[in-house]
Amino acid sequence: MKTARPADLAVVIVNYNTGPFLERCLTSLEERAGDASLDVLVIDNASRDGSHRAAVDAHPRVRMIENSSNRFLSPAWNQGIHETAAPYVLLMNPDAEIWSGTLDRLVALMEQRPEVALLGPLIRNADGTPYPTGRRIPTVAEAVGHAFLGPFMPENRFSRAYRMEEWDRASEREVDWVSGACMLLRRAALDEVGLFDERFLLYAEELDISTRLRSAGWSVLFTPEVEVLHEGGVSTGRSRRMHLMHSRSMFLYFDKHRASGWRRALLPFAWLALRLRAEIVSLRDRVAR
DSSP states (O other): OOOHHHHHSSEEEEEEEEHHHHHHHHHHHHHTTTTOOOOOOOOOOOOOOHHHHHHHHOOOOOOOOEEEEEOOHHHHHHHHHTTTSSSSEEOOOOEEEEEEEEEHHHHHHHHHEEEEEEEEEEEEESOOOOEOSBBBBOHHHHHHHHHHHHTTTTTTTHHHHHHHTOOOOOSOOOBBBBBBTTTEEEEHHHHHOOOOOOTOOOOHHHHHHHHHHTTTOOEEEEEEEEEEOOOOOOOTTHHHHHHHHOOOOOOOOHHIIIGGGGGGGGGOOOHHHHHHHHHHHHHHHHOOO
């Protein structure tokens, strides 16, 4: 008895109350697949707006798993990766859509570059401007400067260095990490280093997986050959709770990857600084509203 050949590419989308954006995302995948065969799986985290059912009804080839509660991002990504078998897994936010290029080109790039474990396309904001995906891991000084100056003075030198602003993102380049809004992973590399650390419920999960892959000798690559349009913040918004979750994830990353030796003495200060930053940014958002 023959077994079905796995698709060329699995696409895992974690959805939570995204309204019409999920259906746009699924449409773009169909239109921009190229010659790649797709296995598209939506993991819905107990949406209440019906977005998941309406979108999947409009795309009958798409599979869906409905969770009874919100498992957040990393746990749901792992759930989707376990439920697929393709050699490459595209993780994509539901408020993103393939804007230019084709998915088969992403697969081809991975097959041409066997040392690459993680590939990130060019991401554009909703207004079409490039989003600075493909960044470096900041130094401690850059991280502090970006954390406190970035929300109020986005063009400060710390943020510019962290975002690699000298680069126009018109060329392929190896980077430290790419945005989780859309990223392609090699399953063999995940088999080697493990799936996402589920302690990163939201935020910094792409930093963690990129760091682990690079530490194991794999490369992280940015390519402008495929472009993604990303609305951003549709599921999460900019609430105080989200800012606190962001600070928790950044502290976890520092503790896990950067706080060796004498730096462990900085952990209490890092926690206080990140918590303070979350409260300041939350206050800024309330004033702006």
